[in-house]
Amino acid sequence: MAFQNPVIKELVNKLRVLWALDHASALMGWDAETYMPREGIQERAIAQSELAVLKQKIILSPEIRRLVEKAEKQEDLNDYEKGIIRVVKRNIEKALKVPPEVIAEYARISQEATQYWRVAKEKNDFNIFKPYLEKIVKLARKIADYLGWEEHPYDALLDLFEEGLRTRDVDRIFGYLEPRIRRILEKIMSSGKYPAEHELEKIRYDPDKLRIVNKKILEILAFPLGSRARLDESAHPFTQSMGIKDVRITTRYEGFDFKRSILSVVHEFGHALYQLQIDERLMVTPIGNGVSLGIHEGQSRFWENIIGRSKEFAEVLTPLLKQYLDFLKDYDAEDIYYYFNTVRPSLIRTEADEVTYNLHILLRAKLEKQLLTEEIKVDELPEIWNQYMEDLIGVRPRNYSEGVLQDIHWSMGSIGYFPTYTLGNLVAAQMRHHLLKDMPDLYEKIRNKEYRPIQEWQREKIHRWGSTYAPKELLRKAFGEEYEAKYFIEYLEWKYLQ
Amino acid sequence: MAFQNPVIKELVNKLRVLWALDHASALMGWDAETYMPREGIQERAIAQSELAVLKQKIILSPEIRRLVEKAEKQEDLNDYEKGIIRVVKRNIEKALKVPPEVIAEYARISQEATQYWRVAKEKNDFNIFKPYLEKIVKLARKIADYLGWEEHPYDALLDLFEEGLRTRDVDRIFGYLEPRIRRILEKIMSSGKYPAEHELEKIRYDPDKLRIVNKKILEILAFPLGSRARLDESAHPFTQSMGIKDVRITTRYEGFDFKRSILSVVHEFGHALYQLQIDERLMVTPIGNGVSLGIHEGQSRFWENIIGRSKEFAEVLTPLLKQYLDFLKDYDAEDIYYYFNTVRPSLIRTEADEVTYNLHILLRAKLEKQLLTEEIKVDELPEIWNQYMEDLIGVRPRNYSEGVLQDIHWSMGSIGYFPTYTLGNLVAAQMRHHLLKDMPDLYEKIRNKEYRPIQEWQREKIHRWGSTYAPKELLRKAFGEEYEAKYFIEYLEWKYLQ
Numbered sequence: 001m002a003f004q005n006p007v008i009k010e011l012v013n014k015l016r017v018l019w020a021l022d023h024a025s026a027l028m029g030w031d032a033e034t035y036m037p038r039e040g041i042q043e044r045a046i047a048q049s050e051l052a053v054l055k056q057k058i059i060l061s062p063e064i065r066r067l068v069e070k071a072e073k074q075e076d077l078n079d080y081e082k083g084i085i086r087v088v089k090r091n092i093e094k095a096l097k098v099p100p101e102v103i104a105e106y107a108r109i110s111q112e113a114t115q116y117w118r119v120a121k122e123k124n125d126f127n128i129f130k131p132y133l134e135k136i137v138k139l140a141r142k143i144a145d146y147l148g149w150e151e152h153p154y155d156a157l158l159d160l161f162e163e164g165l166r167t168r169d170v171d172r173i174f175g176y177l178e179p180r181i182r183r184i185l186e187k188i189m190s191s192g193k194y195p196a197e198h199e200l201e202k203i204r205y206d207p208d209k210l211r212i213v214n215k216k217i218l219e220i221l222a223f224p225l226g227s228r229a230r231l232d233e234s235a236h237p238f239t240q241s242m243g244i245k246d247v248r249i250t251t252r253y254e255g256f257d258f259k260r261s262i263l264s265v266v267h268e269f270g271h272a273l274y275q276l277q278i279d280e281r282l283m284v285t286p287i288g289n290g291v292s293l294g295i296h297e298g299q300s301r302f303w304e305n306i307i308g309r310s311k312e313f314a315e316v317l318t319p320l321l322k323q324y325l326d327f328l329k330d331y332d333a334e335d336i337y338y339y340f341n342t343v344r345p346s347l348i349r350t351e352a353d354e355v356t357y358n359l360h361i362l363l364r365a366k367l368e369k370q371l372l373t374e375e376i377k378v379d380e381l382p383e384i385w386n387q388y389m390e391d392l393i394g395v396r397p398r399n400y401s402e403g404v405l406q407d408i409h410w411s412m413g414s415i416g417y418f419p420t421y422t423l424g425n426l427v428a429a430q431m432r433h434h435l436l437k438d439m440p441d442l443y444e445k446i447r448n449k450e451y452r453p454i455q456e457w458q459r460e461k462i463h464r465w466g467s468t469y470a471p472k473e474l475l476r477k478a479f480g481e482e483y484e485a486k487y488f489i490e491y492l493e494w495k496y497l498q
Numbered sequence: 499m500a501f502q503n504p505v506i507k508e509l510v511n512k513l514r515v516l517w518a519l520d521h522a523s524a525l526m527g528w529d530a531e532t533y534m535p536r537e538g539i540q541e542r543a544i545a546q547s548e549l550a551v552l553k554q555k556i557i558l559s560p561e562i563r564r565l566v567e568k569a570e571k572q573e574d575l576n577d578y579e580k581g582i583i584r585v586v587k588r589n590i591e592k593a594l595k596v597p598p599e600v601i602a603e604y605a606r607i608s609q610e611a612t613q614y615w616r617v618a619k620e621k622n623d624f625n626i627f628k629p630y631l632e633k634i635v636k637l638a639r640k641i642a643d644y645l646g647w648e649e650h651p652y653d654a655l656l657d658l659f660e661e662g663l664r665t666r667d668v669d670r671i672f673g674y675l676e677p678r679i680r681r682i683l684e685k686i687m688s689s690g691k692y693p694a695e696h697e698l699e700k701i702r703y704d705p706d707k708l709r710i711v712n713k714k715i716l717e718i719l720a721f722p723l724g725s726r727a728r729l730d731e732s733a734h735p736f737t738q739s740m741g742i743k744d745v746r747i748t749t750r751y752e753g754f755d756f757k758r759s760i761l762s763v764v765h766e767f768g769h770a771l772y773q774l775q776i777d778e779r780l781m782v783t784p785i786g787n788g789v790s791l792g793i794h795e796g797q798s799r800f801w802e803n804i805i806g807r808s809k810e811f812a813e814v815l816t817p818l819l820k821q822y823l824d825f826l827k828d829y830d831a832e833d834i835y836y837y838f839n840t841v842r843p844s845l846i847r848t849e850a851d852e853v854t855y856n857l858h859i860l861l862r863a864k865l866e867k868q869l870l871t872e873e874i875k876v877d878e879l880p881e882i883w884n885q886y887m888e889d890l891i892g893v894r895p896r897n898y899s900e901g902v903l904q905d906i907h908w909s910m911g912s913i914g915y916f917p918t919y920t921l922g923n924l925v926a927a928q929m930r931h932h933l934l935k936d937m938p939d940l941y942e943k944i945r946n947k948e949y950r951p952i953q954e955w956q957r958e959k960i961h962r963w964g965s966t967y968a969p970k971e972l973l974r975k976a977f978g979e980e981y982e983a984k985y986f987i988e989y990l991e992w993k994y995l996q
Contacts, residue, residue, distance in 0.1 A: 019544075023541065038726075040744030043743055043744060230535055243538070245537040
């Protein structure tokens with residue numbers, strides 16, 4: 001039994017209904033992206049928003065709040081029990097601090113803004129999106145003030161997506177990363193060792209063939225398809241867990257540049273593995289979930305980049321790929337490795353390689369911070385975006401669609417979300433560093449398809465705990481340190497400059 | 499606007515959250531039978547039962563009950579508004595009358611009983627199931643007493659599945675049907691015109707080919723696949739609606755006797771059409787749903803039997819079937835018609851033809867009634883079942899698995915459910931009768947693939963109203979009469995004895 005204290009037990013029991021509502025919402029979200037008939041969206045949106053309001057009502061009910069207060073006074077609680085209190089209190093406080101009408105307004109404006117963002121991007125016209133982004137920035141700032149912050153309003157928003165993350169963490173991380181990544185990038189580009197593009201990017205494939213390949217890759221990775229997991233298709237790849245025993249991933253088939261589909265599968269596998277390896281005793285509780293976006297992204301990036309883009313994994317994949325994709329008959333594992341690892345300064349974040357990726361995030365974090373304090377205005381954003389791109393990455397968007405309008409996130413009200421992507425890259429490299437100490441033959445294991453020991457290591461260090469510990473504490477427990485940027489730089493140097 | 503009265507509007511608004519919970523439960527149910535990974539069942543069962551308890555709590559909340567009382571005092575309500583009050587009051591009263599601990603006990607015992615029923619059926623051992631069935635019968639009687647009844651305890655249970663249905667209705671209907679069906683059956687068997695079995699029942703098919711055929715049939719019927727509907731696969735065919743704009747059906751592919759898969763699709767299409775044609779103004783309200791199991795089954799049986807098993811529909815299907823199923827090259831539409839319409843006294847309800855089907859239901863209704871009043875004991879059930887089978891249908895089960903253990907329903911606690919199947923057959927024939935008056939060229943239309951006018955007629959008479967009227971009232975409004983058995987007998991005589 002993870003929980004001993006009777007008050008905690010009672011609390012966990014009372015919270016089962018909230019877990020059930022989350023389970024239902026998760027399924028509704030998954031279904032909306034995979035199998036739902038098109039016109040079902042109207043009723044689905046109503047159902048989702050009704051359940052969201054109901055959840056708020058339950059979490060703020062006097063019964064739950066009294067129990068939490070009582071639970072806080074208990075002594076000799078174990079870590080799981082403390083985790084329950086931490087997570088539930090956090091949810092109550094978030095719900096208490098921001099007036100429901102502000103939340104509702106934010107939801108309404110975001111929904112509208114997303115529609116107008118789509119039109120703006122399609123028409124390459126920032127002015128269509130501008131008034132909505134202005135409203136969103138203003139409301140985001142208002143929400144930050146409601147939530148409260150000490151050093152910077154951005155702190156409050158960061159914390160929504162990554163518990164305990166502060167602006168000073170973000171500044172420290174990017175302050176360390178920026179000059180080093182730029183130096184590494186310059187060296188890679190001038191060495192010419194890693195290609196800036198690859199002919200395989202253009203070659204069209206048969207989606208049915210790649211569907212088989214993806215299933216076989218997941219079998220190699222011991223993904224429990226059918227028993228505890230699924231692979232489906234959606235416009236954008238994602239992972240959705242309905243709990244610990246039902247975790248679903250998706251990928252897409254664009255018909256060309258087949259690595260995108262495969263590496264999406266490996267990426268989402270990493271997310272799914274986290275959920276699948278949570279301690280079963282935490283099932284149906286508030287801590288039976290991955291703890292934060294950054295830690296989650298660390299798991300997915302670990303599988304996508306550290307393993308999926310390694311030479312040894314290319315060796316594993318190549319025979320399988322050649323079996324199903326005829327156009328690969330004259331390619332070997334080294335070719336596949338270089339195809340998986342092109343490096344080039346580019347305009348679009350989602351297509352960026354692992355070297356330049358964090359510069360795209362840095363740009364967004366910088367802009368978010370300045371927008372919140374009105375150091376820059378939404379008006380000036382497109383031009384500043386282009387300027388920053390040129391300064392940071394050395395390329396300049398030719399239009400808004402490939403510049404300031406490229407991402408959906410801001411239109412959805414997700415300000416403070418982007419930095420978790422960089423945290424993910426750092427956590428992945430940090431895990432690699434510590435795993436190599438415990439398992440010096442890591443790359444041999446990758447080559448020999450021995451993924452179970454790697455997964456077991458992840459389970460012990462990170463996965464099993466669910467949300468028992470806040471992210472920074474989890475990292476300290478696992479590795480004796482918090483978010484640490486140096487391993488990522490070491491990894492890039494080892495991989496690209498050796 | 500369907501709703502004018504401000505109190506009703508407020509009530510409908512407050513009930514949206516219940517609709518959302520039903521929507522979520524419906525999706526969870528559909529998913530559990532179609533795509534859910536196997537081990538997901540554990541968390542899914544928890545989620546479903548948490549939401550069920552939550553729904554009861556909300557429907558019994560003082561806020562809702564006060565609003566319903568206030569709504570009842572309103573004057574000049576329109577039919578939709580009265581329908582809202584009727585449906586909500588019915589739910590509140592059901593929830594009030596039976597103590598929650600009895601409901602919980604019934605749910606627990608049913609869950610256990612279903613497991614033991616499976617084992618009992620597999621091992622052909624009634625004794626394994628007996629103690630559970632005894633408990634279920636005892637509890638069902640207790641629940642009937644809690645709910646209250648005037649003439650027979652069976653009344654209370656019938657009403658749970660079919661609002662307003664009474665034992666005297668069931669007695670009247672079967673009293674009329676029994677001698678007439680038996681006479682018709684004798685005549686059919688002695689005439690030899692309709693085959694007792696057909697060689698096509700044994701022929702194996704390629705499921706992929708039949709998948710295409712089923713999709714094409716649904717296209718012919720104008721089923722809005724992709725926009726408002728889906729066809730999937732499950733162990734037992736069913737229809738699940740997530741509202742008015744998202745209605746999903748399933749079928750199965752057993753690999754032989756292809757009519758089963760096709761007629762399941764047409765049957766479920768009939769259910770789905772009902773949901774799809776409900777007035778959009780009733781969306782997200784307590785009356786935006788088919789009104790009862792019997793009326794629903796009427797819609798599905800109308801499409802499966804009246805249309806799907808007609809000569810004219812066989813003419814429509816035959817070229818399509820021959821295109822995909824090579825083994826049909828020497829068969830014509832008349833062969834297909836007779837293959838779809840074999841008639842034989844048989845042991846298994848789910849495989850029964852439309853002539854003998856209602857005798858299987860009569861047997862069950864009779865036993866349910868007698869079990870409730872302890873006229874017969876669970877102990878004696880297997881032997882009495884076999885005796886009734888022999889008396890009614892002229893065949894005697896060789897074992898319990900094809901006798902008393904064949905159906906899952908009782909193990910799930912569904913006592914009083916079976917008669918709705920017969921109501922469905924009656925309503926289908928009743929619709930045919932009245933439709934023929936309004937549309938004398940019905941069978942010409944079937945032959946010419948003109949299904950829209952038929953669907954429009956159904957929409958006007960039945961579908962658009964959702965649960966606005968109780969079943970009997972709906973039938974009176976549509977046809978000037980309630981459940982009426984004579985049309986079914988007329989239909990059998992016309993079809994099989996002409």
